[in-house]
Amino acid sequence: MTHCTPAQTAVLNTLRQQNQPISAQALHGQMRTQQRIGLATIYRALDALKRLGRVQHRTTLAGETLYNTVEQDQHYLTCLHCGQSFPLKACPLKGLQLQPQPSNSFEVFYHTLEFFGLCQPCQVETTPEEKHLEV
Amino acid sequence: MTHCTPAQTAVLNTLRQQNQPISAQALHGQMRTQQRIGLATIYRALDALKRLGRVQHRTTLAGETLYNTVEQDQHYLTCLHCGQSFPLKACPLKGLQLQPQPSNSFEVFYHTLEFFGLCQPCQVETTPEEKHLEV
DNA sequence: TTAGAAACGATAATCATTATCATTTCTGTA
DNA sequence: TACAGAAATGATAATGATTATCGTTTCTAA
Ligand SMILES: [Mn+2]
Ligand SMILES: [Mn+2]
Ligand SMILES: [Zn+2]
Ligand SMILES: [Zn+2]
Numbered sequence: 001m002t003h004c005t006p007a008q009t010a011v012l013n014t015l016r017q018q019n020q021p022i023s024a025q026a027l028h029g030q031m032r033t034q035q036r037i038g039l040a041t042i043y044r045a046l047d048a049l050k051r052l053g054r055v056q057h058r059t060t061l062a063g064e065t066l067y068n069t070v071e072q073d074q075h076y077l078t079c080l081h082c083g084q085s086f087p088l089k090a091c092p093l094k095g096l097q098l099q100p101q102p103s104n105s106f107e108v109f110y111h112t113l114e115f116f117g118l119c120q121p122c123q124v125e126t127t128p129e130e131k132h133l134e135v
Numbered sequence: 136m137t138h139c140t141p142a143q144t145a146v147l148n149t150l151r152q153q154n155q156p157i158s159a160q161a162l163h164g165q166m167r168t169q170q171r172i173g174l175a176t177i178y179r180a181l182d183a184l185k186r187l188g189r190v191q192h193r194t195t196l197a198g199e200t201l202y203n204t205v206e207q208d209q210h211y212l213t214c215l216h217c218g219q220s221f222p223l224k225a226c227p228l229k230g231l232q233l234q235p236q237p238s239n240s241f242e243v244f245y246h247t248l249e250f251f252g253l254c255q256p257c258q259v260e261t262t263p264e265e266k267h268l269e270v
Numbered sequence: 271t272t273a274g275a276a277a278c279g280a281t282a283a284t285c286a287t288t289a290t291c292a293t294t295t296c297t298g299t300a
Numbered sequence: 301t302a303c304a305g306a307a308a309t310g311a312t313a314a315t316g317a318t319t320a321t322c323g324t325t326t327c328t329a330a
Contacts, residue, residue, distance in 0.1 A: 007278075040318095040319080043318065092231055106250070112248070112249045114248075116247075117242045140309090142308075175311080179288095
């Protein structure tokens with residue numbers, strides 16, 4: 001219990017090789033070609049890594065959960081109309097200092113940050129009254 | 136199709152009355168005491184409001200999806216050990232300008248932002264090597 | 271070795287969310 | 301007003317990602 005199990009290590013390494021967040025099932029499909037591993041073990045490993053602060057996840061509009069390592073500090077603009085996601089070039093929180101918090105010493109491992117709105121092409125198909133903030 | 140359906144309006148108003156994000160089922164349980172409304176309609180309304188950029192949602196560590204209006208721009212510190220969530224006093228992105236993006240004119244309606252780590256009490260039960268960033 | 275603990279794989283069970291479909295309500299027109 | 305087609309709704313069945321279960325295997329430490 002002191003360190004990662006073999007499965008956890010394997011999952012973490014496979015996640016590191018991805019250049020995009022990936023679902024648990026896709027991860028399984030990818031890993032099982034290399035080694036014998038059960039889907040339940042993937043979920044167990046992802047959960048453990050999550051609680052260790054090594055892996056994070058986001059949920060797409062379609063409802064699928066995508067995992068990635070905390071190191072790849074990546075955020076997306078997601079279009080509410082067509083569902084496409086566009087990666088940000090940099091993390092907007094880089095170098096940002098959080099205000100002192102409730103118990104004033106919460107230890108932050110990582111964060112999730114996503115933006116939702118309309119991509120360029122989808123904006124034209126939208127009525128003016130629905131428009132909000134331009135960025 | 137030009138405007139909200141009665142159900143969408145009702146859901147949005149009920150969401151506004153909440154001072155915390157709430158699950159679809161809890162929302163249903165709360166609304167059905169006031170009026171006859173089906174759970175499917177709640178989900179349909181939430182989905183429509185989501186795509187209109189009026190409602191957002193987050194997924195807890197336990198896997199439940201919680202909804203809230205975009206106006207209540209609220210973010211949380213969530214402890215990976217005990218699962219408790221602590222609200223931030225203010226949005227760290229307030230007044231922040233996004234860098235020019237891919238198609239350079241993505242229209243942002245709202246954002247989601249969450250922090251994960253260890254709360255004060257849970258930090259003491261943790262070995263030093265697992266410690267990360269102090270905030 | 272060997273006993274107990276932890277991890278694992280296969281698969282059954284769960285449960286939030288979606289899809290279906292018959293019914294009701296709306297909207298515009300004759 | 302009466303009516304036809306469209307949209308919305310509620311009840312409920314189906315789906316599918318995640319979790320629980322359980323028998324087996326692997327690890328750990330005496
Ligand atoms: Mn970031
Ligand atoms: Mn905010
Ligand atoms: Zn789009
Ligand atoms: Zn805690």
